[in-house]
Amino acid sequence: MKAAVLFKPNEPLQVLDCELDPPKALEVRVKMKAAGVCQSDWHVMNGDWPSPMPIVPGHEAAGEILECGAGVTTVKPGDHVIFSFRPHCGRCRYCSQGRTVLCIGRSGSPPGALYDGTLRIKHKGQGINQMARIGTFAEEVVVPEEMVVPIRKDMPWAQAALVGCCVATGVGAVTRHAKIEAGSTVLVIGCGGVGLNAIQGAVLSGAGKIVAADILDNKLEMARTFGATHTINTATDNDPVKKVKEITGLGVDYSFDAVSNDRTQALAFDALAPGGHAVAVGISAATVRASYSPFMMVFAEKTVSGTFYGSVRPDLDFPVLVDHYMNKRLNIDGLISRTYKLSEINDGFKRMMAGEVARGVVVFD
Ligand code: CXF
Ligand code: ZN
Numbered sequence: 612m613k614a615a616v617l618f619k620p621n622e623p624l625q626v627l628d629c630e631l632d633p634p635k636a637l638e639v640r641v642k643m644k645a646a647g648v649c650q651s652d653w654h655v656m657n658g659d660w661p662s663p664m665p666i667v668p669g670h671e672a673a674g675e676i677l678e679c680g681a682g683v684t685t686v687k688p689g690d691h692v693i694f695s696f697r698p699h700c701g702r703c704r705y706c707s708q709g710r711t712v713l714c715i716g717r718s719g720s721p722p723g724a725l726y727d728g729t730l731r732i733k734h735k736g737q738g739i740n741q742m743a744r745i746g747t748f749a750e751e752v753v754v755p756e757e758m759v760v761p762i763r764k765d766m767p768w769a770q771a772a773l774v775g776c777c778v779a780t781g782v783g784a785v786t787r788h789a790k791i792e793a794g795s796t797v798l799v800i801g802c803g804g805v806g807l808n809a810i811q812g813a814v815l816s817g818a819g820k821i822v823a824a825d826i827l828d829n830k831l832e833m834a835r836t837f838g839a840t841h842t843i844n845t846a847t848d849n850d851p852v853k854k855v856k857e858i859t860g861l862g863v864d865y866s867f868d869a870v871s872n873d874r875t876q877a878l879a880f881d882a883l884a885p886g887g888h889a890v891a892v893g894i895s896a897a898t899v900r901a902s903y904s905p906f907m908m909v910f911a912e913k914t915v916s917g918t919f920y921g922s923v924r925p926d927l928d929f930p931v932l933v934d935h936y937m938n939k940r941l942n943i944d945g946l947i948s949r950t951y952k953l954s955e956i957n958d959g960f961k962r963m964m965a966g967e968v969a970r971g972v973v974v975f976d
Pocket of ligand 1: 650696
């Protein structure tokens, strides 16, 4: 089978013929059907996030179960699944609380390998890691059973793939993490895959004004089609906080930062109304620091929090998000700006970094 392999940060991916070892107990072999191209893959590829090498990047995908190892009970060959990039043991204190994205039960195992520490993808005998233990830019993968969520079979593949990262993260940030009230005013910073989904999460929750901020006009136009009522280009507007207050009066009740650098975090905080809540959603490079005014946190009772994976519980939330799409309550078609073959993967990253696409998706035969 073919897989796109990164041997060193800042090198292009190489699409190579690889071997795949069969699933062991509690593992499944999955045929990849569609895989989204996400900024997080780029963080691995450019060395922002230290990762074991060589590695197959990719973590947002859907596929079909081909084979189940001993003891697998939740899926069977032929099932359609969406990958969940967070393992959850079901037993640790966080899983017990229902906060499965914080699971610590698997933290002893290496990040790019199966739980027993072995690598299943090989190229000429050399073991290849799988990003987030998935590695979606491969025709087939072996992953732990708990990292796939079965879904209805009438869900189209490319749309299903996006549920696994940007849809879950953006919608979940609003509906599962912040749990905004109907009528709330909302600011969303960064209108890529995650930000557009935060906007539609706000629409689903009955938000009032939804202000979208980005540095690119094409992204802001897209934000309008996803439900933003107002837009701010922060590259050309020299006082976006003032603009948010002109639109909303006091500032927003909730801000969602899909970028999470020092400047966007400052905007997320400063644009809040008294009592407001700023949520960091996007994952920055590990070195980024941000600063807030503790004075305002106290006197204006502002809250700052972070959400990982939109605080979703994949087994519960993915099938619901899929139903929302099938019932036309979520727009996923509009996120898919381009599709690629696996052989075009490097072009997919180039276009993402040029800001040309909301999401590019690799579609497999
Ligand atoms: C990332 C987080 C770290 C593992 C891979 C996915 N999240 C979203 O893109
Ligand atoms: Zn992602």
